[in-house]
Amino acid sequence: FSPSQLPYLIDGPTKLTQSNAILRYIARKHGMVGETEEEILCVDMLENQIMDLRMSFAQLCYSPDFEKLKAAFLEQLPGKLRELSQFLGSRLWIAGQKLTFVDFVAYDVLDQFRMFVPQCPELGGNLGQFLQRF
Known part of the structure; x- marks a missing residue:
C-alpha cells in the first residue's frame, strides 16, 4: 500500500x-456483489464484458489514429449494446432486482457511449431505462 x-x-x-x-x-x-451463486456469477461475467467495452473505447479515444478507427468502433458498437440489452432483458438491474456494483460500472460505460453517440438507438429501450434509474 x-x-x-x-x-x-x-x-x-x-x-x-x-x-x-x-x-x-x-x-x-x-452486500452489492449478488446474493445467490447465479447472481454472483452474473456480476462477475458482466463486469468483465463491460470492462472489455470500456477498454476498447479507451483504446479508441487515446489512439493517435482515432479518426481512422472511429468508424469501425461505431460499426461494432450497436451489436455489443444489443447483446447487453438482451442480457438485461426486463430486469431492473444487471443481476436481477437488486443493485450491484456492476450496475455502476455499466452506467459509467453506457453514459460515456451516450455522450459519444447521442443518437444511438441501442441506448434507448431497456438500456435507456436502466440509465434513467440512476
Whole structure:
C-alpha cells in the first residue's frame, strides 16, 4: 500500500489502492456483489464484458489514429449494446432486482457511449431505462 498511489481507500485497518479493488471492497462490505451463486456469477461475467467495452473505447479515444478507427468502433458498437440489452432483458438491474456494483460500472460505460453517440438507438429501450434509474 502506498498513499502516493491514487486512488486509495483507508477504512480502519484496511488500506487499498486500485479503483477496481476499492470498488469490489465497498461492494462486498455493503452486500452489492449478488446474493445467490447465479447472481454472483452474473456480476462477475458482466463486469468483465463491460470492462472489455470500456477498454476498447479507451483504446479508441487515446489512439493517435482515432479518426481512422472511429468508424469501425461505431460499426461494432450497436451489436455489443444489443447483446447487453438482451442480457438485461426486463430486469431492473444487471443481476436481477437488486443493485450491484456492476450496475455502476455499466452506467459509467453506457453514459460515456451516450455522450459519444447521442443518437444511438441501442441506448434507448431497456438500456435507456436502466440509465434513467440512476
